[in-house]
Amino acid sequence: MKTTMPSSLHNVAGLILFSLLFTVSSAQLSANFYSSSCPNALSIIKSAVNSAVQSEARMGASLLRLHFHDCFVNGCDASVLLDDTANFTGEKTAGPNNNSLRGFNVIDNIKTQLESSCAGVVSCADIVAVAARDSVVALGGPSWNVVVGRRDSTTASLSGANSNIPGPTSSLSQLISSFSNKGFSAREMVALSGSHTIGQARCATFRNRIYNDANINSTFATSLKGNCPQSGGNNNLAPLDVVTPTSFDNNYFKNLQSQKGLLHSDQELFNGGSADSIVNTYSSNPSTFASDFANAMVKMGNLSPLTGSNGQIRKNCRKTN
Ligand code: HEM
Ligand SMILES: *[C@@H]1O[C@H](CO)[C@@H](O)[C@H](O)[C@H]1NC(C)=O
Ligand SMILES: *[C@@H]1O[C@H](CO)[C@@H](O)[C@H](O)[C@H]1NC(C)=O
Ligand SMILES: *[C@@H]1O[C@H](CO)[C@@H](O)[C@H](O)[C@H]1NC(C)=O
Secondary structure, rough: OOHHHHHHHHHHHHHHHHHHHHHHHHHOOOOOOOOOOOOOOOHHHHHHHHHHHOOOOOOHHHHHHOOOHHHHHOOOOOOOOOOOEOOEEEOOOOOOOOOOOOOHHHHHHHHHHHHHOOOOOOOHOOOOOOHHHHHHHHHHOOOOOOOEEEOOOOOHHHHHHHOOOOOOOOOOOHHHHHOOOOOOHHHHEEEEEEEEHHEEHHHHHHHHHHHOOOOOOOOHHHHHOOOOOOOOOOOEEEEEOOOOOOOOOOOHHHHHHHHOOOOHHHHHHOOOOHHHHHHHHHHHHHHHHHHHHHHHHHHOOOOOEOOEEEEOOOOOEEEEO
């Protein structure tokens, strides 16, 4: 009899512990989140990304960047996809995004396909996270496992987008601190910057570098000036990786070693400072870059997801339900 009380107490405690664990684990992302509710979700996303990248290789870069700009502002919650309306201000006009972010139509197209296969099930935030991985793979880069189950925000933050996403004039210490604010080491920041091995930038973002920076290869600078005059041509494009702009490889780091970073912020990673040794490592060891990049992308994709009953599954990625 003496054991009755403690044992039933123990059972109650066990039940509470069990429910706590269950609540916690149901709020986690997992690899099989859609395996019964939408078994084709991942293959639908992959096919759509592959066809978008096949029609325009740069789209792979644009989709990767969309995930970064989503996750760095209140976590990976698809806040970046919300359109401005008369009574709602989203993130699309933030300095780093305005006239710059791309890929929204590809996300819309994927969402439409998913809604017709399994209505109301797959979040926009997960679509962006999976599309970023599939984009990197489509351009020859490393793969990683994307856990899913993120939900979509009902809010966005213009001020967060303006303050959390680093700009192209950033110094090394500003880059380190922007990423450190999100929990990333300097090495992870350098690995993630290797994303600039694909995609394009507008003249407005690199003009000052090609006319005024000292640590730039002069042949490289001259080659860019024709399409990026001292004034005008703000939206004219140049590849972030001058050697292989549509291959996800480690040439970005080799370019930095020869003063051919396109953005001032790129060249800050190799300018006699503390990041030089990391650039040297990734330049000489592509597989170290590939695995560090993949690990850092997993970490980025896990920034403050909405799970459980938080947020919603938007029907249309551009607006809340
Ligand atoms: C380290 C700090 C970073 C800075 C200062 C930065 C800045 C920029 C800028 C200014 C552009 C050109 C935008 C334009 O001209 O319209 C750009 C493009 C791009 N960024 Fe970053 N970025 C950074 C990190 C990242 C990260 C972490 C990722 C992905 C994980 C990323 C992915 C990309 C891609 C793929 C493009 C090309 C997009 C396209 O062609 O549509 N960037 N970035
Ligand atoms: C915002 O405006 C739209 C029309 O553009 C209207 O349908 C909606 O009810 C408004 N929402 C709020 C919260 O005022
Ligand atoms: C965004 O770009 C448009 C041009 O497409 C410009 O008219 C507008 O002023 C810009 N918005 C901001 C907030 O910079
Ligand atoms: C700059 O780049 C050009 C073209 O790739 C190369 O021939 C030249 O040696 C480089 N100059 C310096 C100073 O590294």
